[in-house]
Amino acid sequence: MQVKFYSGNIAxxxxxxAAGCRFFAGYPITPSSEIAEHxxxxxxxxxxxxxxxxxxxxxxxxxxxASWGGAKAMTxxxxxxxxLMQENIGLGAMTETPCVVVNVQxxxxxxxxxxxxxxxxxxxxxxxxHGDYEIIALSPSSxxxxxxxxxxxxxxxxxxxVPVIVLMDESVSHMFxxxxxxxxxxxxxxxxxxxxVPPDEFLPYKADDFIPPMACAGEGYSVHVTGLTHDEKGxxxxxxxxxxxxxxxxxxxxxxxxxxxxxDIEEYEMEDAEIAIVSFGTTAxxxxxxxxxxxxxxYKVGLIRLKTIWPFPDEYFESLDGIKKFLVVEVNYGQIKxxxxxxxxxxxxxxxxxMGGEIHTPEEIYKKIREVLQWK
Amino acid sequence: xxxxxxxHPLDKYLRTDRIPHIWCPGCGLGTVLNCFLHALExxxxxxxxxxxxxxxGCTGRVAGYINVDSYHTTHGRAIPFxxxxxxxxxxxxxxxxxGDGDLFAIGGNHFxxxxxxxxxxxxxxxxxYNYGMTGGQLxxxxxxxxxxxxxxxxxxEHPFNLCHVAAASGAVYVARWTALHVRRLxxxxxxxxxxxxxxxxxxxxxxxxxxxRRNKMPTGLETMKYYKxxxxxxxxxxxxxADIEIGKDIVVxxxxxxxxxxxxxxxxxxxxxARK
Amino acid sequence: MRIEIxxxxxxxQGIITMGHIAGKACIYDERNVVFTPSYGPxxxxxxxSSNIVISDEEIDYPYVTYPDILVxxxxxxxxxxxxxxxxxxxxxxxxxxxxxxxxxxxxxKIPATRIAExxxxxxxxxxxxxxxxxxxxxxxxxxxxxxxxLETVPAKFKELNEKxxxxxxxxxxxxxxx
Numbered sequence: 001m002q003v004k005f006y007s008g009n010i011a012x013x014x015x016x017x018a019a020g021c022r023f024f025a026g027y028p029i030t031p032s033s034e035i036a037e038h039x040x041x042x043x044x045x046x047x048x049x050x051x052x053x054x055x056x057x058x059x060x061x062x063x064x065x066a067s068w069g070g071a072k073a074m075t076x077x078x079x080x081x082x083x084l085m086q087e088n089i090g091l092g093a094m095t096e097t098p099c100v101v102v103n104v105q106x107x108x109x110x111x112x113x114x115x116x117x118x119x120x121x122x123x124x125x126x127x128x129x130h131g132d133y134e135i136i137a138l139s140p141s142s143x144x145x146x147x148x149x150x151x152x153x154x155x156x157x158x159x160x161x162v163p164v165i166v167l168m169d170e171s172v173s174h175m176f177x178x179x180x181x182x183x184x185x186x187x188x189x190x191x192x193x194x195x196x197v198p199p200d201e202f203l204p205y206k207a208d209d210f211i212p213p214m215a216c217a218g219e220g221y222s223v224h225v226t227g228l229t230h231d232e233k234g235x236x237x238x239x240x241x242x243x244x245x246x247x248x249x250x251x252x253x254x255x256x257x258x259x260x261x262x263x264d265i266e267e268y269e270m271e272d273a274e275i276a277i278v279s280f281g282t283t284a285x286x287x288x289x290x291x292x293x294x295x296x297x298x299y300k301v302g303l304i305r306l307k308t309i310w311p312f313p314d315e316y317f318e319s320l321d322g323i324k325k326f327l328v329v330e331v332n333y334g335q336i337k338x339x340x341x342x343x344x345x346x347x348x349x350x351x352x353x354x355m356g357g358e359i360h361t362p363e364e365i366y367k368k369i370r371e372v373l374q375w376k
Numbered sequence: 377x378x379x380x381x382x383x384h385p386l387d388k389y390l391r392t393d394r395i396p397h398i399w400c401p402g403c404g405l406g407t408v409l410n411c412f413l414h415a416l417e418x419x420x421x422x423x424x425x426x427x428x429x430x431x432x433g434c435t436g437r438v439a440g441y442i443n444v445d446s447y448h449t450t451h452g453r454a455i456p457f458x459x460x461x462x463x464x465x466x467x468x469x470x471x472x473x474x475g476d477g478d479l480f481a482i483g484g485n486h487f488x489x490x491x492x493x494x495x496x497x498x499x500x501x502x503x504x505y506n507y508g509m510t511g512g513q514l515x516x517x518x519x520x521x522x523x524x525x526x527x528x529x530x531x532x533e534h535p536f537n538l539c540h541v542a543a544a545s546g547a548v549y550v551a552r553w554t555a556l557h558v559r560r561l562x563x564x565x566x567x568x569x570x571x572x573x574x575x576x577x578x579x580x581x582x583x584x585x586x587x588x589r590r591n592k593m594p595t596g597l598e599t600m601k602y603y604k605x606x607x608x609x610x611x612x613x614x615x616x617x618a619d620i621e622i623g624k625d626i627v628v629x630x631x632x633x634x635x636x637x638x639x640x641x642x643x644x645x646x647x648x649x650a651r652k
Numbered sequence: 653m654r655i656e657i658x659x660x661x662x663x664x665q666g667i668i669t670m671g672h673i674a675g676k677a678c679i680y681d682e683r684n685v686v687f688t689p690s691y692g693p694x695x696x697x698x699x700x701s702s703n704i705v706i707s708d709e710e711i712d713y714p715y716v717t718y719p720d721i722l723v724x725x726x727x728x729x730x731x732x733x734x735x736x737x738x739x740x741x742x743x744x745x746x747x748x749x750x751x752x753x754x755x756x757x758x759x760x761k762i763p764a765t766r767i768a769e770x771x772x773x774x775x776x777x778x779x780x781x782x783x784x785x786x787x788x789x790x791x792x793x794x795x796x797x798x799x800x801x802l803e804t805v806p807a808k809f810k811e812l813n814e815k816x817x818x819x820x821x822x823x824x825x826x827x828x829x830x
Contacts, residue, residue: 003679005672005675005676005679005687022464023460023463023464025456025459025460044643044646044647044649044650044651045650045651047647047651048647049463049464049643049647051459051463051639051643053456053459053489054456054485054486054489055485057452057453057456057486058453058455058456058459058485058486058489059456061449061450061453061456061457061459061460061486062456062457062459062460062463063460064449064457064460065429065447065456065457065458065459065460065461065462065464066460066461066463066464067460067464068445068447068460068461068464069460069461069462069463069464069465069468070464070465071464071465073460073464087450087453088449088450088453090450091449091450091453171688171714174688174689175686175687175688175714176672176675176686176687176688176689177685177686177687177711177714178679178684178685216445216465217427217445217461217465217468218424218425218427218445218465218467218468220424221445222423222443222444222445222446223445223446224391224439224440224446224447224448225446225447225448226439226440226447226448227448227449227450228448235391235393235394235440236440236448282714285711285712285713285714286712286713288712289712289713292712359715361713361717362712362713
């Protein structure tokens with residue numbers, strides 16, 4: 001075990017290396033650049049490849065290519081670059097390519113506030129590319145979690161064969177804290193399933209349990225991979241609604257039906273809570289401080305911190321009958337709020353938004369708790 | 377109909393269960409693919425380690441017909457995808473097969489940077505002067521004054537000279553042929569496949585359906601006749617002197633064949649240094 | 653208890669490095685700490701600042717709002733941040749660079765830049781200040797700050813930095829004894 005003093009960005013890069021990432025392609029952008037810089041330094045030391053691409057379109061395409069070349073691959077960016085990556089995130093979802101995309105959120109839209117925090121890419125992470133698909137997104141609240149959740153992101157990407165988004169924010173990316181690096185053998189590593197049949201019997205998109213085994217380039221399977229609607233052979237069937245129906249259902253269901261397994265929620269003071277704050281990322285730290293203060297005053301307030309944001313834990317929220325009000329605290333104008341509302345009904349949800357540039361202070365949240373208590 | 381032979385000698389390179397292909401009668405793509413398969417036949421490339429990457433468009437469909445690991449990616453992104461593929465698995469021989477619009481309009485930035493880095497790959501661009509798949513719109517290589525569905529009054533844009541772009545960007549091998557020059561094209565493909573670094577071949581090919589019929593070349597045969605009458609072989613010529621213009625000769629040949637360290641070699645050297 | 657510390661000065665003085673080293677030292681002392689460098693246009697050129705929060709409990713809110721301790725090495729930083737200092741807070745200044753305006757509460761002064769110049773390199777001003785801060789506040793152990801400093805600075809400047817740290821630390825202890 002090693003104890004380090006890392007920023008969220010460095011912790012994320014180290015987490016990637018610990019997870020087995022050996023290919024990074026990226027394009028500089030604040031506030032994520034330290035991830036690329038650290039990868040440029042560290043990857044060659046472990047035999048991995050770093051390449052700075054000409055833009056984020058290329059970066060995303062390159063990590064998909066690297067993944068099919070057999071590597072665990074990652075890119076890191078922020079809002080404007082994340083927008084450009086959506087095109088090939090869609091290709092990644094369609095071709096079921098394991099990879100990790102880190103989005104260090106800054107305030108938008110457009111160029112917005114390049115050096116300051118935002119949390120407004122939550123819906124973009126879910127719906128950013130066209131068409132119907134499902135994605136996984138994780139949200140760390142500390143440098144330690146930047147390390148841990150990046151490893152988890154790689155494991156989920158490999159297990160479910162899908163791009164996994166690590167939705168960091170500027171605050172967590174630049175703050176330094178203690179990070180414990182466990183010994184190598186204590187880190188759980190998941191690798192993609194490989195085919196067990198000879199090439200002439202292999203159907204690259206036939207899945208018995210939603211997720212087909214993956215044959216990479218040079219392994220002798222002559223696989224055809226396409227962004228067109230394809231059958232189990234991997235061949236384009238771009239005019240068959242039946243093939244489309246089967247494929248898209250499976251792409252979505254492999255995530256939806258496994259939501260329980262991916263669920264990752266920190267509950268704090270929830271046992272007897274009447275009001276639950278829902279938050280994520282750095283903002284959840286302020287929320288926790290506010291809950292502590294409110295508890296001292298005798299108010300029954302708890303915190304639900306989402307570490308896995310997508311797939312959204314619908315069943316979990318549906319089960320929270322005892323909660324009278326949900327107060328969603330996020331640095332945007334109401335994104336996770338919509339998801340909570342969808343599950344518990346509009347009249348049970350309050351929002352404390354912030355448009356970006358800073359996270360909420362505990363005092364602001366406490367004030368809102370008092371307001372909500374009065375309405376209740 | 378009498379079946380003369382059960383198998384074509386090149387069948388082993390094809391996903392025969394995907395034939396017939398989607399290309400129109402008179403299209404040059406079949407010829408170009410045929411040349412490529414012959415080139416494979418005459419080199420000792422291990423098919424297991426050959427990967428074909430395509431973007432979107434008529435040429436983009438090439439990847440789907442060759443029976444090797446093949447990737448049909450997004451529009452314009454074949455080269456960066458191929459970059460990742462090649463760097464992650466250095467054993468692979470990576471060939472990008474795509475069209476002029478895919479490689480030089482939407483993907484133009486990727487082309488110049490892959491050439492600049494000298495990534496070890498072969499890029500084959502089938503240039504048919506227009507966007508065929510979407511119905512014949514003007515593209516980055518459409519000659520001045522040519523008629524397309526989005527230049528109904530004649531094209532007012534200056535086209536790219538692809539070989540000039542490739543050479544200026546740093547490609548170590550640059551050649552241009554037409555779909556008429558099957559033997560020379562095949563030989564060029566062999567050279568490119570055996571070349572270390574970023575090699576580029578432009579193949580001028582007919583597109584009677586969407587380009588030719590609007591530009592006085594309504595059939596493949598007429599286009600071939602035009603190539604025969606207007607092609608001039610000039611090996612080693614400065615590619616900047618090989619612009620393509622309506623009514624003028626098409627200069628073909630091998631323009632560049634130089635040696636330069638590749639990104640692949642450099643990155644593995646760097647890794648050795650960093651690991652010490 | 654939660655203690656908030658702000659370091660302020662101008663770009664080039666090593667203000668971010670000060671916070672980083674102090675934060676690292678807290679880890680060696682096995683205390684909870686969050687270090688947040690200030691990012692933004694202000695980090696280039698004009699005013700620079702960095703912050704640490706130290707606590708024996710879990711640190712939730714990571715930022716410094718009203719510092720318990722303010723270390724400033726420029727007039728601009730003094731004027732910008734002094735109003736935020738807690739009433740019973742401690743102000744630490746480079747006395748050659750900061751002119752105090754009104755009767756502050758507790759103030760500890762050191763001619764850090766001058767000391768660094770006498771040691772041979774102005775660049776170690778921040779380390780003199782860090783030593784002084786450590787001696788004055790006793791929030792961080794000497795061993796921890798020394799370890800953190802030596803780990804951070806380039807090998808060929810280790811000796812100089814150690815001297816700078818010791819000189820500042822010595823003066824800090826003297827201030828405390830006074």
